[in-house]
Amino acid sequence: MRVASPFLLSPEQGAEPIVHVCASPEFEGVTGTYWSGLTRPELTDAARDRDDAERLWTLSANLTGVDMPPT
Numbered sequence: 259m260r261v262a263s264p265f266l267l268s269p270e271q272g273a274e275p276i277v278h279v280c281a282s283p284e285f286e287g288v289t290g291t292y293w294s295g296l297t298r299p300e301l302t303d304a305a306r307d308r309d310d311a312e313r314l315w316t317l318s319a320n321l322t323g324v325d326m327p328p329t
Contacts, residue, residue: 275295276293278296279293279296292305
């Protein structure tokens with residue numbers, strides 16, 4: 259734990275970017291994106307692959323019993 263402690267955030271530090279993105283008018287209307295802190299990293303081609311996303315959704319829905327189509 260001592261080795262990892264410099265990399266751990268307090269609850270307040272962890273919540274700050276989430277609260278900022280949710281409450282700031284500059285992000286109004288921005289949906290469906292991945293955030294790392296206050297930055298929106300460039301996604302890889304694999305992360306943007308719709309066919310893979312649909313296969314993952316179907317597999318997850320089957321394993322969990324969720325019966326909702328992806329949006």
